[in-house]
Amino acid sequence: MELAVRGLTHRYGDMVVLNDVSLHIPAGEILCVVGPSGCGKSTLLRMLGGLEQPDWGEVLQGGTPPEGCLNPLTYVFQDFALLPWRSVAGNVSLVLEDHRLPGDRVRAIIEDVLARTRLSDFHDALPRQLSGGMKQRVAIARALAVNPAVMLLDEPLSALDAQTRELLMEDLVGLWERQPFTGVYVTHNLAEAVRLGHRIVVLSRRPGRVREVIEVPGALSERHAGDAGLEAIQAHLWALMRDEAVAADLELLDA
């Protein structure tokens, strides 16, 4: 499925958060969203997922979900959002419970997504027995269980240490390679953006507007830390974001 937003504008009270944002996310591509704190990245994601309606503009979904899709859009959040009293399998099965599937189909889906996220041996473990990276893999397994067309990821790796982030980036690339999904990935981390984004949108500071959309060349599976081309793109992104921070400081001086 593809997604698009046209002229998205939103306010909370008197504060304009997003201003005239238009974007297209082609089917099977990951768009990373970066921008200064508070520029409306999470708000944009919530609107793409239909959790919130914009004051102006529209969100469009095109195409048909894949066969066996139980839910076209799913979220992965920074804080994992696992139920502590449920096992790994129990947390995954949560999203299947409303779909009246036969028990053997539920078991097959759970086995499949746990295998894809390297969690088969942790089927009966409780969240407190898992590391942060494993908890996030459970959250990703849960998102995959509905065979979504679109994954909306809100800083999914930002609570994790650098090594775990690296491993989970490899996992996400592997999952995408196996079954390319349309993704919108909000992050503060520019290294993640250049590794995982087919394109990267840079939003301005609040009210968030599209400053630039950058295409990142090269297959996701061929990108790695320290790649000179990716580091050049990262430097360009940082230059755009640093300018914004300087402008924000000057605005404070003027106030």
Ligand SMILES: Nc1ncnc2c1ncn2[C@@H]1O[C@H](COP(=O)(O)OP(=O)(O)OP(=O)(O)O)[C@@H](O)[C@H]1O
């Ligand atoms: N439900 C809400 N009601 C009022 N204000 C809100 C609401 N949700 C977000 N905001 C405000 O809107 C602005 C944009 O928030 P949002 O979380 O979308 O930004 P962000 O770019 O994701 O921020 P960060 O990078 O810090 O996570 C912020 O100033 C935030 O405080």
